[in-house]
Amino acid sequence: MNERLGRQRMSDKPSRNEAEYFALREAELHRERHRETIQSHDDEERKTHFMKCPHCGADLTTVSVDGLTIDRCRECQGVYIEAKAAERMLKAKQEALHGMFKSMIRGVSSH
Numbered sequence: 001m002n003e004r005l006g007r008q009r010m011s012d013k014p015s016r017n018e019a020e021y022f023a024l025r026e027a028e029l030h031r032e033r034h035r036e037t038i039q040s041h042d043d044e045e046r047k048t049h050f051m052k053c054p055h056c057g058a059d060l061t062t063v064s065v066d067g068l069t070i071d072r073c074r075e076c077q078g079v080y081i082e083a084k085a086a087e088r089m090l091k092a093k094q095e096a097l098h099g100m101f102k103s104m105i106r107g108v109s110s111h
């Protein structure tokens with residue numbers, strides 16, 4: 001055993017290094033709990049936004065149109081697509097793109 005450590009353990013008072021260690025450890029635990037609380041709050045808030053229109057807050061409905069999966073809002077008529085669907089649309093030929101876009105807004109714009 002290290003002679004210096006042995007002397008510290010024999011003392012009733014914690015050394016300055018021990019006090020600093022525990023203070024730093026306590027501060028780190030406090031920061032960790034704070035991060036967990038914020039993360040938990042963010043997770044709960046995200047759940048309340050799931051499948052809600054980012055424009056008006058109404059429920060979104062997932063539909064498949066010409067092989068594309070899109071989310072539609074019947075309240076404000078917003079249409080939302082994921083990046084993969086957007087990439088497919090960008091790769092489509094002009095005529096096919098026109099058809100996809102018409103199909104996407106069909107049903108929403110006819111209200």
Ligand SMILES: [Zn+2]
Nearest residue numbers: 053056073076
């Ligand atoms: Zn909406």
